[in-house]
Amino acid sequence: MKNRRAFAMMGLAIVLGLAAVVLASRWLLRQTPGGARIVVAAADVNLGQRLAPDMGRLADWPSASLPQGALRDPGQLNGRVLKTSVQRGEPLTEAKLAPAGTLGGLSALITEGRRAITVRVNDVVGVAGFALPGNFVDILVNTQADGEGQGKDNAISKIVLERILVLAVAQEVSRDETKPRVVNAVTLEVTPEQAERLDLARSVGQLSLALRNQVDPRSAATTGATRHVLLARAEPAPVAPVTALQPAPARVQPAATAPAAAPRTHCIAVINGVHNSRECL
Structure with missing residues (x-):
């Protein structure tokens, strides 16, 4: 009798536990937002590469965080060209693809209204190989200033273009590498006006x-x-000329004068024969 009661209690506990698990799972499913299937890269793909449907695959993605312009069908990749490198599992969106009909290669990377122009460089001109695709550079030209005469005294170095995007180094357009690469040519993205200035500068x-x-x-x-x-x-500050010191002229003291004689006030007339004289005391 006691064993029967114990088995009954164990069976009831198992049934209640299973019911709790089912209810909890249903509650969690209701709380989790619905998902969607979008196209992600099936492997690492470099920019400028023409895509095929087998380069993408469908993957589940939360609906609340769907990327804008996400693709829902791998067939939409057929013939499209990437404008940026993507890693495996990264969503493929319209913003990362060149317009339909664009040919692969460097032309797909050029911004509308701009041009690509290549300049010859070496290990010094090319910043020791640190000018990589995706970097920005300023361009300087060393030439002779306008005016008469030629030579080092008339040389000038001037920045002619600023913040120019490096599209490619040699024949590589990949932006994944960070190690310096010494090449003999760099391709830059410029406006038509900047292309004219750059062509004149290198000549x-x-x-x-x-x-x-x-x-x-x-x-x-x-x-x-x-x-x-x-x-x-x-320039040093001007120094006042030093003059020889002249001895100061001796001061002439005026000669002392004898005091004037006091006037005589008592006089006596003296008569000597026919001569008269006057004496004063």
């Missing part, structure tokens, strides 16, 4: 690249560096 002088901070948009308004400015020295 009149030697070009140099100056790597700049990625998030610094400030312009450096300079007048250029010349030989006279470079070697300018502060």
Whole structure:
């Protein structure tokens, strides 16, 4: 009898436990927001590469955090070109794809209204290989200033273009590498006006690249560096001429004068024959 009662209590506890598990799971499912299936990269893909449907796969994604412009069908990737590199499992959106019909390669990376122009560099001009795709650089030209005469005294170095985007180094457009690469050519993204200035600059002088901070948009308004400015020295303050000291002239003391004789007030007339005289005391 006691065993039967114990078994009954154990059975009741098991039934109540299962019921609690079922109710809790249903409650959790109601609390969890619904998901959606979007297209993510099936492998690492570099920018400028033409896509195929097998380069993407569907993956579950929370509806509350769906990326804007997310794709729902891998077939939408057919023939599209990436504008930026993506990693495996990263969502593929319209913002990361070039417009439909765009050919693959560097042309897909050029912003609308801009141009790509290539300049020859070396290990010094190319900032020791640190000018990588995605970086911004300033361009300097070293040439002869306008005016008469040629030579070092008439040389000038001036920044002609600022904050220019590096699209590619040599034939590589990948932006994933951070190690410096010494190459012989760098491709830059410029406006048509900047392309004209850059073409003229490389024909009149030697070009140099100056790597700049990625998030610094400030312009450096300079007048250029010349030989006279470079070697300018502060002029010494003028010194007053030293003159020989002359001895001060001796002061002439006026000669002492004899005191004037006191006037005589008592006089006596003296008569001597025919002569008269007067004597005063």
